[in-house]
Amino acid sequence: MKKSLGAKTLTSPTPVWIIGTYDKEGKPNLMTAAWVGICCSQPPCVGVSLRKATYTYGNIVERKAFTVSIPGEARVKECDYIGTATGKNVDKFARLKLTAVKSSIVDAPYVQEFPWVLECRVIHTIEIGLHTEFVGEIMDVKVDSSVVNSRGLPDVGKIRPFLFDPANGTYYGVGADLGHAFSTGKSTR
Amino acid sequence: MKKSLGAKTLTSPTPVWIIGTYDKEGKPNLMTAAWVGICCSQPPCVGVSLRKATYTYGNIVERKAFTVSIPGEARVKECDYIGTATGKNVDKFARLKLTAVKSSIVDAPYVQEFPWVLECRVIHTIEIGLHTEFVGEIMDVKVDSSVVNSRGLPDVGKIRPFLFDPANGTYYGVGADLGHAFSTGKSTR
Numbered sequence: 202m203k204k205s206l207g208a209k210t211l212t213s214p215t216p217v218w219i220i221g222t223y224d225k226e227g228k229p230n231l232m233t234a235a236w237v238g239i240c241c242s243q244p245p246c247v248g249v250s251l252r253k254a255t256y257t258y259g260n261i262v263e264r265k266a267f268t269v270s271i272p273g274e275a276r277v278k279e280c281d282y283i284g285t286a287t288g289k290n291v292d293k294f295a296r297l298k299l300t301a302v303k304s305s306i307v308d309a310p311y312v313q314e315f316p317w318v319l320e321c322r323v324i325h326t327i328e329i330g331l332h333t334e335f336v337g338e339i340m341d342v343k344v345d346s347s348v349v350n351s352r353g354l355p356d357v358g359k360i361r362p363f364l365f366d367p368a369n370g371t372y373y374g375v376g377a378d379l380g381h382a383f384s385t386g387k388s389t390r
Numbered sequence: 391m392k393k394s395l396g397a398k399t400l401t402s403p404t405p406v407w408i409i410g411t412y413d414k415e416g417k418p419n420l421m422t423a424a425w426v427g428i429c430c431s432q433p434p435c436v437g438v439s440l441r442k443a444t445y446t447y448g449n450i451v452e453r454k455a456f457t458v459s460i461p462g463e464a465r466v467k468e469c470d471y472i473g474t475a476t477g478k479n480v481d482k483f484a485r486l487k488l489t490a491v492k493s494s495i496v497d498a499p500y501v502q503e504f505p506w507v508l509e510c511r512v513i514h515t516i517e518i519g520l521h522t523e524f525v526g527e528i529m530d531v532k533v534d535s536s537v538v539n540s541r542g543l544p545d546v547g548k549i550r551p552f553l554f555d556p557a558n559g560t561y562y563g564v565g566a567d568l569g570h571a572f573s574t575g576k577s578t579r
Contacts (some may be wrong), residue, residue: 238427
């Protein structure tokens with residue numbers, strides 16, 4: 202028997218991405234975002250939804266670019282802090298002793314200490330309501346050499362990205378390998 | 391040292407959502423989608439990106455509605471199958487012995503056997519490239535009573551939603567609890 206919980210953003214889990222931008226004066230900023238996801242394969246794009254009240258919103262409107270730094274679970278505390286402080290008042294890179302690397306491709310910085318980075322230029326801006334979705338074309342993906350697997354791809358087991366459950370406000374790690382896509386379902390045929 | 395992997399949809403993990411729709415004749419269909427996410431809090435919305443070639447694409451254009459059924463990891467094989475077959479040729483509900491429940495709120499069916507459902511009406515359609523993003527306003531969320539926690543919210547530990555790693559084509563479970571948001575970061579201040 203299903204129980205109605207109302208019209209709410211109850212779904213789980215969501216990714217934890219760290220969005221890197223520059224402000225008008227060139228100060229690098231970070232925010233934690235979970236209202237995000239891949240939204241197109243060709244061109245490769247991600248959607249990142251932000252409230253206008255965030256410092257990052259103004260930065261993206263100004264610079265038309267952002268990066269996504271994907272942290273490992275050892276960084277959960279820093280990422281939680283990034284999600285609670287605002288770049289209007291704090292230099293989060295300095296506060297957390299993180300290094301801002303200027304992307305050579307887009308007008309935005311990324312976090313040197315985080316293993317996986319997407320460099321994005323904004324190609325669509327969609328006004329939805331409280332949130333504005335920025336669709337960013339992925340211009341390049343960069344991953345630390347130490348966490349690339351033998352196939353040359355990011356190794357989730359080494360990187361250990363983590364998740365956010367908005368229903369209960371809890372962070373979770375990535376769990377057990379449940380099988381390979383486009384093959385595990387064959388036994389149902 | 392970061393290695394450039396090119397302009398690709400390399401990010402991980404992504405959710406595994408089962409999208410429910412009706413076709414012109416009222417036949418219910420399912421597809422597996424990972425290019426998805428929450429994209430607004432007010433009104434509560436999700437974005438679901440699909441290729442025009444999918445059967446679901448035509449159904450959503452026709453009906454302006456879809457559901458998201460969130461499966462538990464015990465259903466990984468069925469969900470992988472749903473992602474490899476097409477509703478043009480197969481009745482996936484019948485094939486997998488799943489029950490299509492007609493939403494009383496939107497013009498789309500959901501999966502009775504899956505514990506968590508979002509019922510959505512399309513409020514924006516964004517042509518990005520190979521994929522079209524449908525922004526669906528969440529009109530209601532329904533969860534099996536047996537997997538709601540003491541706070542009346544979906545219990546991720548009981549539901550055990552699972553994830554897709556597009557980089558390597560692997561499904562993963564949800565792992566360890568890493569702490570509570572908006573509090574675990576306090577120790578960094």
